[in-house]
Amino acid sequence: MKKTVLIIMFAGLLSVSCKQSPKDENVGSDNSSSAATSSELPENGSIETPIGKLTFESGYPSKETVQKLYDDMDFQRACQAYLWGIPAVGMHEWNKAYLNEMKGKNNEMVSYLDFKEKLGILTPNYTTPYIGTFIDTEKDGPIVVELPAGLMAGMILDVWQRVICDLGVVGPDGGKGGKYLILPAGYKKVSPPGYYIVQSKGRMVFAGVRLLGDDKEKAIKELIPGIKTYTWSPSGTGEIRPVRRAGDVKWSQMPPRGMAYWESLNEIIQNEPVDERDRLFLAQLRFLGIEKGKPFNPDARQKKILEQGALIGEAMAKANTSDKRVEPPFWPNTQWKHALAVSVDQKTPYYDQLDERAAWFYEAVVISKGMLTQTPGVGQRYIASYSDKNKNWLNGSKTYKLHVPANPPVTQFWSVTAYDEGTRQMQVTKQGRPDISSRKEGIQKNSDGSIDVYFGPEAPAGKESNWVQTNPGKGWFAYFRFYGPTEAFFNKSWALTDFEEIK
Structure with missing residues (x-):
């Protein structure tokens, strides 16, 4: 197609x-x-x-034309507001799943270690353990996130997924561990010794890390017990909350569709302070029934426009993500582009990023400086592809080969993962494994050290160990991740070719 x-x-x-x-x-x-x-x-x-x-x-528009113009004005605004709200709605939906499905307590760290626990996350890495928490700073006041020394990287974000602080090897502790004191918005300035101070600008805060060691089980056993949270005050600290498993529960942080999208966005607007950059969007939303400090009770006309705006807004988000006009090909004449096209503060010198952040957060969650690393050997980089070399969308009914040249430019590991186009989550197949990585045991290498990875509904004969199953009739896309990318990644002397359909 x-x-x-x-x-x-x-x-x-x-x-x-x-x-x-x-x-x-x-x-x-x-x-x-x-x-x-x-x-x-x-x-x-x-x-x-x-x-x-x-x-x-x-010279005046007729009364019927006035109504038509207002309807279209509000429809256009709803479409753009859908794109604007994507980062916050995605984060808010995860927070609700954390509280409701996972029964998480405020500021309690939860781990996502296996396939089922990660399944609700947008585009997670199959092989990487995740630990994260949501903090309502209005309820509990200052909170401490304590990390042990070790190979991990993470971030503290606001509800709009802007980086407040990096954690771990890419943060101020440099992988040596430390205590991060997160202060609520407006809290008086304090500087207790032994803490990294993080000042929140909003109410909800997300704090999370990923474990990067090559021995997953060892990293889980040695590092997770040292990750903890607790309340803080000038007079002392509160009860220590250790990490617990998310558990085998069905959940999803995917932004909902229809009116549920606007209900979620309204909850954010009611709970969070208004940024200067967002005031014009809020001015437009008030004519659609969403206004800070007032109940959300849209009339029939507004509901119809909001439902249509969510529908077409998502169609725009799909185009904006899978055929990014904000991003050129990473390797010339290929279909590979940066998955992450937004900056950590969502700003450029002359404008705040709208399409860039919608392109990333429609299909993914969280961001950190480490995920946009420019330093060889540090952090991660993600390159995405949605099409084969003939510019046709990747289709689960077809079989493709991806050639990975020898000596991939990483100090840690690489992985390539297939995601469902509709959910932007890991594909669920009978195989139960949506990726291939350099850490996979039994992977076949060519005589020159290169690796051919196959994607399709059935494994090519003799290629089972290098195969990722796809679902017939469904679209999918791929992330190729570089952990600890080296100079050959940045100068592009090493490059991937496109997915090639094979018969």
């Missing part, structure tokens, strides 16, 4: 109104109907536009 099929998703929206424009020789004359090819609106009469026919009387 060609990439152009994405455009079809929008064709139905515009097919009624986006007709070929007739000549505009009658623009401005009484009772005329013309196309919107003129730079002037008619004094009297009608004009055909991409949103349908607009009628004017003595």
